[in-house]
Amino acid sequence: MLSVTGLCxxxxxxxxLHDISFHVEKGEIHGxxxxxxxxxxxxxxxxLGMVEPxxxxxxxxxxxxxxxxxxALRQVGAIFESPAFYEYLSGWDNLKxxxxxxxxxxxxxxxxxxxxxxxxxxxxxxxxxxxxxxxQRLALAQxxxxxxxxxxxxxxxxxxDPEGIKWFRDFILDLRxxxxxxxxxxxHLLAExxxxxxxxxxxxxxxxxxxxxxxSLQGEAVVYEVDLEPWEGACRLFELNGVKVVGPGRxxxxxxxEAPILVAALVGVGIRVSSFAPVRxxxxxxxxxxxxxxxxxxxxxxxxxx
Amino acid sequence: MNFLSQLGGELRKLFGRRRTYMGYVVFLAMExxxxxxxxxxxxxxxxxxxxxxxGLGFNDYYSSLTVTYWIMGFSMFLLGSIYFxxxxxxxxxxxxxxGNLRLVLARPVSRLRILLLKYAAVSIYTITFVLFxxxxxxAMAVAALGWDGGLFVWNYKMKVFGVFGTxxxxxxxxxxxxxxxxxxxxxxxxxxxxxxCFKMKPASAxxxxxxxxxxxxxxxxxxxxxxxxxxxxxxRMSNWVYLLEMNISWAKLAGSYAFLFGLNATLFLIxxxxxxxRDFKT
Numbered sequence: 001m002l003s004v005t006g007l008c009x010x011x012x013x014x015x016x017l018h019d020i021s022f023h024v025e026k027g028e029i030h031g032x033x034x035x036x037x038x039x040x041x042x043x044x045x046x047x048l049g050m051v052e053p054x055x056x057x058x059x060x061x062x063x064x065x066x067x068x069x070x071x072a073l074r075q076v077g078a079i080f081e082s083p084a085f086y087e088y089l090s091g092w093d094n095l096k097x098x099x100x101x102x103x104x105x106x107x108x109x110x111x112x113x114x115x116x117x118x119x120x121x122x123x124x125x126x127x128x129x130x131x132x133x134x135x136q137r138l139a140l141a142q143x144x145x146x147x148x149x150x151x152x153x154x155x156x157x158x159x160x161d162p163e164g165i166k167w168f169r170d171f172i173l174d175l176r177x178x179x180x181x182x183x184x185x186x187x188h189l190l191a192e193x194x195x196x197x198x199x200x201x202x203x204x205x206x207x208x209x210x211x212x213x214x215x216s217l218q219g220e221a222v223v224y225e226v227d228l229e230p231w232e233g234a235c236r237l238f239e240l241n242g243v244k245v246v247g248p249g250r251x252x253x254x255x256x257x258e259a260p261i262l263v264a265a266l267v268g269v270g271i272r273v274s275s276f277a278p279v280r281x282x283x284x285x286x287x288x289x290x291x292x293x294x295x296x297x298x299x300x301x302x303x304x305x306x
Numbered sequence: 307m308n309f310l311s312q313l314g315g316e317l318r319k320l321f322g323r324r325r326t327y328m329g330y331v332v333f334l335a336m337e338x339x340x341x342x343x344x345x346x347x348x349x350x351x352x353x354x355x356x357x358x359x360x361g362l363g364f365n366d367y368y369s370s371l372t373v374t375y376w377i378m379g380f381s382m383f384l385l386g387s388i389y390f391x392x393x394x395x396x397x398x399x400x401x402x403x404x405g406n407l408r409l410v411l412a413r414p415v416s417r418l419r420i421l422l423l424k425y426a427a428v429s430i431y432t433i434t435f436v437l438f439x440x441x442x443x444x445a446m447a448v449a450a451l452g453w454d455g456g457l458f459v460w461n462y463k464m465k466v467f468g469v470f471g472t473x474x475x476x477x478x479x480x481x482x483x484x485x486x487x488x489x490x491x492x493x494x495x496x497x498x499x500x501x502x503c504f505k506m507k508p509a510s511a512x513x514x515x516x517x518x519x520x521x522x523x524x525x526x527x528x529x530x531x532x533x534x535x536x537x538x539x540x541x542r543m544s545n546w547v548y549l550l551e552m553n554i555s556w557a558k559l560a561g562s563y564a565f566l567f568g569l570n571a572t573l574f575l576i577x578x579x580x581x582x583x584r585d586f587k588t
Binding site: 011041042045048049050051052069070071072073074076078080082083084085086088089093096097098100101102103104105142146152 | 308311312314315316318319322323324404405406408409410411412413414415416583585586587
């Protein structure tokens with residue numbers, strides 16, 4: 001439904017994106033992750049036709065944004081962090097003006113969308129009097145009004161309170177369930193991404209360092225939390241069997257070694273095993289691990305299977 | 307149809323802003339001041355001298371129409387230029403600065419269309435503003451001097467002399483002149499509009515535009531440049547006054563307006579090119 005191929009972009013000679021390619025399937029919620037300055041917003045800018053790539057192309061529903069800007073964007077709704085509306089106009093007028101750029105304004109459809117985002121009571125108020133949460137609801141309404149196939153969310157939950165974040169998350173998940181909407185979600189709130197996304201693409205200093213589904217990412221190189229005594233004796237055995245110590249009381253096993261065999265070996269050499277349990281790593285752990293690895297490797301491109 | 311509804315939205319944005327209206331209020335005050343000055347005995351003496359030297363009756367030509375001509379001439383170049391530069395300088399740059407433009411650019415609409423809509427809105431604003439000044443200036447003059455009387459026009463710099471004895475004749479010409487000023491002032495709006503398309507602050511776009519106009523005006527007064535005055539933008543912009551000549555020289559007017567239209571189109575294209583090449587990053 002959405003794909004970018006070989007995107008390269010420099011600003012003032014400074015590379016911002018280097019050969020970025022990924023795709024988002026129909027009905028998928030895809031997280032675009034990276035630190036500040038990683039190139040997330042530039043990528044979104046290229047998909048929305050706001051930034052001209054030096055090389056590469058973005059396709060929405062098979063239509064090239066660079067070749068047929070209007071045709072591609074007809075399928076897209078976008079929400080930005082701190083959306084800037086016309087403060088001196090009402091929410092209704094803002095919707096009317098913005099929807100006008102996408103074609104005609106359908107008042108009935110607008111009322112339905114407004115009711116859905118819970119703004120019916122305040123839609124005639126000036127946007128200048130809206131809270132951040134209300135602006136984000138209005139942003140959702142303006143994005144959904146042209147009935148897009150793809151929703152691009154650029155750090156949409158930044159600055160929202162916990163209730164607002166939960167409401168937003170549930171709303172997006174409902175949209176996917178009801179309409180099979182495709183969502184590209186750009187955020188650095190990893191807990192949010194973990195709860196919403198099926199797959200992620202991680203950018204580091206303008207390079208793609210990982211793409212894949214969350215389940216497989218979390219399944220890679222399982223970490224075990226262990227309580228062993230004596231620890232020094234266990235470490236000797238770990239060295240012999242290719243087991244890595246990744247933190248205090250934390251180890252990872254080589255692919256050919258199964259946990260019960262290691263436990264048996266430990267017990268066999270007289271080590272007391274009080275606990276030996278796999279740890280489910282959070283997306284934050286994985287993200288930090290991946291970006292740390294690439295920081296050390298001078299950010300060479302690394303693309304495991306999608 | 308869609309273009310018109312989008313233009314409606316653009317005008318709604320433009321006229322919804324308080325700062326768009328500030329100009330109207332200031333102009334009313336300016337008109338009142340000019341009118342007050344015209345009512346001072348010393349000003350009246352000068353006007354009487356000017357009218358009577360030309361063999362005309364002071365009471366016939368010291369009228370609401372004559373005063374409206376002076377109000378429009380003074381206020382447009384003294385204050386109008388500032389407001390047109392401010393509004394046109396804002397039209398793209400302010401939206402870019404505030405971030406509104408991102409929501410527009412995320413829509414299936416070309417950058418050319420966005421700029422055409424904004425340019426049309428600025429042009430409409432410019433012409434309606436001049437008409438507003440003309441109508442309110444005339445209303446104030448009527449309140450002060452009564453509605454009847456002819457129109458007396460004397461412009462030393464442009465060498466224009468016009469006498470229209472009846473109200474009908476005078477009103478027709480002053481209305482035509484108001485429209486002429488409006489079209490001329492679009493050039494100032496076009497300069498500010500062009501700068502607004504570049505990556506610069508809205509205030510900078512207005513200041514640079516006014517500076518260009520001011521330099522043009524000053525250079526034009528240098529004796530060295532006198533033979534080349536027709537190449538100066540402000541001289542061409544002043545040609546609306548030829549609409550108040552006894553016998554309108556349409557060829558001269560057509561030449562000037564063709565010059566201004568050509569300049570406006572060039573400014574628009576430069577602005578569009580700059581806007582088209584810009585990256586709008588969040």
